[in-house]
Amino acid sequence: MPNQPPAPMPPLFTWEFAADPYPAYAWLREHAPVHRTTLPSGVDAWLVTRYADARQALADSRLSKNPAHHSEQAHRTGRVGIPGERQADLMTHLLNIDPPDHTRLRRLVSKAFTPRRVAEFEPRVQRLTDRLIDTFAARGSADLIHEFAFPLPIYAICDLLGVPAEDQDDFRDWAGMMIRHGGGPRGGVARAVKKMRAYLLELIHRKRGGELGEDLISGLIRASDHGEHLTENEAAAMAFILLFAGFETTVNLIGNGVFALLNHPEQRARLQASVAAGETGLLTTAVEELLRYDGPVELATWRFATSPLSIGGVDIPVGDPVLVVLAAADRDPARFDQPDTMDLARRDNPHLGFGHGIHYCIGAPLARLEGQRALATLLTRLPDLRLAAEPGELRWRGGLIMRGLRELPVSFTPEK
């Protein structure tokens, strides 16, 4: 309407925003697509919300991942990065470094994530999925976050890394401490990270002194023993980032995904019928659409301007942090037809849920496998799965980077 003043900007980072950030992101995309704001931690950062700008920024080598490029003050006070990593010397991981170190370290782990290697992992992921559903199937109710979505990726990554079965419950506890304290007091996260680091260094020592297997940590040790440059700290940091990047994300893919399906009964019924008929086509596009529609990573991790650059016509000063809002870009009407509509059969779907450019998610094939097996198995074994709460009653975590539910109570006809 002419002469209508624009609606005021919806507040960011409130509880209402955490429950549904999409109206605020729509406002930003339209009125302030490259917007400087103060984050809850007190750090000032640019939010990039349009799809075209987001893709460009994710691939721009003038935006460094190394927090040393952050302008002085916030860097000194340790308010950027993953809580706990600074204290525990785990900084030299893929999401904090630039080429050439990034290229060298990424090459070392990329072998573990080829589609073929990950496909070999499928029977294990299926067994794990069934084993977890076994623990609550006879009860008729469950909290799908705590009893299913949370343990599944932890055990999967432990298997991948080569953490012995008897130690995997320790990882479950440490990961629990990290997720519980996410966005809250840093002390608990730092303690969990410290324990994880000590354990990983010890495991690297133990494996080096004994038999090496086919697991990823053995692969890293072999690589460093065969002249590839890899320090023990780098190996521990690598194991840590795989856990950190691979678990809460996958928890939220499953949690957000099941929640979205339960809120769209017609599409859920179509997917259920397709899975029951043994088809995989709709399941594959469904997981991509769930990543686009309500993906686990709301904002890509930090980037810092190392030389003056402009994004969407806005000049970004050197040293300023830039946060690419994947959740906003993936609802951009300039790129996606009917972006606020969930369409499990969507074909034209180049979503940014796994990022873009040289830091594109290395674990994407594993995440897709886990997401597909988790959804297909839940819908098959618990066909009348339903929410055991009003959608509006559910609490979202409200962290900065990740988007996910605190709990997902469901009920269903108990399995005999």
Ligand code: HEM
């Ligand atoms: C990077 C998303 C699962 C390991 C990323 C990035 C995104 C992402 C958006 C890029 C971040 C940036 O550019 O700042 C996701 C989502 C997942 C998932 C949505 C689940 C649905 C996993 C899994 C693993 C993993 C299962 C490994 C076990 C990594 C690693 C990086 C990364 C190591 C850093 C890559 C690099 O910097 O070169 N992920 N991820 N992710 N992801 Fe994932």
